[in-house]
Amino acid sequence: MAKESTSIGKGLDIGTVFIYCAQRTGPEVTFRIQRNAFFDIEYSDFARGILEKSNVEYILNKDKIFVMGEEAMKFANAFSRKLRRPMRSGVISPQEEDALLIVEMLIKSVLGLPSEKEEICYYSVPGSPIDADFDTIYHQNVIKGFLEKLGYRPKPLNEGLAIVFSELSEDNFTGIGMSFGGGMTNVCLAMLGVPVFSFSVARAGDWIDEQVARVTNQPVSKITTFKETFLDLRKTESNMNKAEQALSIYYEHLIEYALEQIKKEFLKTLPQLEEPIPIVISGGTVKPAGFLEKFKEKLKKTNFPLKVKEVRLAPHPLYTAAKGALIAALADRK
Ligand SMILES: Nc1ncnc2c1ncn2[C@@H]1O[C@H](COP(=O)(O)OP(=O)(O)O)[C@@H](O)[C@H]1O
Numbered sequence: 001m002a003k004e005s006t007s008i009g010k011g012l013d014i015g016t017v018f019i020y021c022a023q024r025t026g027p028e029v030t031f032r033i034q035r036n037a038f039f040d041i042e043y044s045d046f047a048r049g050i051l052e053k054s055n056v057e058y059i060l061n062k063d064k065i066f067v068m069g070e071e072a073m074k075f076a077n078a079f080s081r082k083l084r085r086p087m088r089s090g091v092i093s094p095q096e097e098d099a100l101l102i103v104e105m106l107i108k109s110v111l112g113l114p115s116e117k118e119e120i121c122y123y124s125v126p127g128s129p130i131d132a133d134f135d136t137i138y139h140q141n142v143i144k145g146f147l148e149k150l151g152y153r154p155k156p157l158n159e160g161l162a163i164v165f166s167e168l169s170e171d172n173f174t175g176i177g178m179s180f181g182g183g184m185t186n187v188c189l190a191m192l193g194v195p196v197f198s199f200s201v202a203r204a205g206d207w208i209d210e211q212v213a214r215v216t217n218q219p220v221s222k223i224t225t226f227k228e229t230f231l232d233l234r235k236t237e238s239n240m241n242k243a244e245q246a247l248s249i250y251y252e253h254l255i256e257y258a259l260e261q262i263k264k265e266f267l268k269t270l271p272q273l274e275e276p277i278p279i280v281i282s283g284g285t286v287k288p289a290g291f292l293e294k295f296k297e298k299l300k301k302t303n304f305p306l307k308v309k310e311v312r313l314a315p316h317p318l319y320t321a322a323k324g325a326l327i328a329a330l331a332d333r334k
């Protein structure tokens with residue numbers, strides 16, 4: 001059988017916690033993923049030799065070795081030291097001095113080289129944050145520069161709109177796409193694929209972990225691991241331990257908060273929608289069992305100004321934005 005050929009055009013989702021690349025080969029969409037993190041160790045020939053042998057991705061920087069991506073997490077746990085993170089709240093972190101170097105390397109590692117000169121690459125960018133004092137202009141332009149340097153033709157795509165592209169084709173790309181990530185929650189209301197409004201809030205998974213760590217006096221990494229492995233939001237309060245109760249409280253707060261912000265934006269723009277619309281929710285933070293039920297419950301209790309047809313969970317919440325970006329790239333080529 002002939003080898004399936006890979007389509008030209010890539011989708012890239014640059015999240016605070018993970019970076020994803022989506023590509024189409026024949027009828028299949030394939031994804032590559034890297035944790036958006038690194039860990040530094042003192043340089044020694046010995047350490048370098050071991051990393052080399054174990055196929056760990058690393059770079060040398062002055063007198064340090066930077067271990068990249070998922071492997072960095074293992075090192076951080078083994079050394080009980082904090083993982084270094086080049087992004088915060090959806091954008092390049094001003095607090096991390098080596099952020100640019102790392103993000104560039106991680107993008108290169110998930111994306112690879114273009115398969116033709118100036119291959120088109122759509123990359124996700126957060127909407128303007130409505131509750132934090134920063135914009136996304138610097139971030140967007142820095143990423144654009146990295147992609148051009150690699151030989152791509154980069155095009156930014158709002159992350160909420162990427163969710164709409166990925167999941168709302170049967171609804172004529174009309175509805176609300178929401179991405180509950182690590183650093184941010186992104187929202188976009190689109191009509192026929194055109195954004196009516198989009199925005200982000202600087203609260204999502206990281207925020208939940210930090211709040212819960214604070215109120216339970218535990219390390220953030222411990223809370224994150226617990227949340228990702230065991231959290232079940234369907235449990236009744238009396239069956240939850242202290243951390244679970246706190247997680248549940250902050251999860252509920254996040255959902256209420258996001259819904260309130262949508263309400264505010266809606267009342268500002270007052271779009272005329274004839275039909276009830278679907279809402280699709282995605283992102284790593286929607287993964288725990290019971291999230292969808294909680295979301296629906298909160299929506300019912302909010303005096304929501306839009307008629308909602310249904311609320312759906314994206315089938316692969318972590319990959320949705322990358323897939324949406326890929327769809328945009330493939331459509332753009334046509
Ligand atoms: N199985 C899971 N259960 C709960 N939370 C999860 C799970 N998997 C990932 N997460 C959380 O999702 C967030 C990362 O999601 P992602 O959509 O990749 O974010 P970003 O776009 O900010 O990189 C993190 O806060 C992580 O802890």
Ligand SMILES: [Mg+2]
Nearest residue numbers: 015179181321
């Ligand atoms: Mg994301």
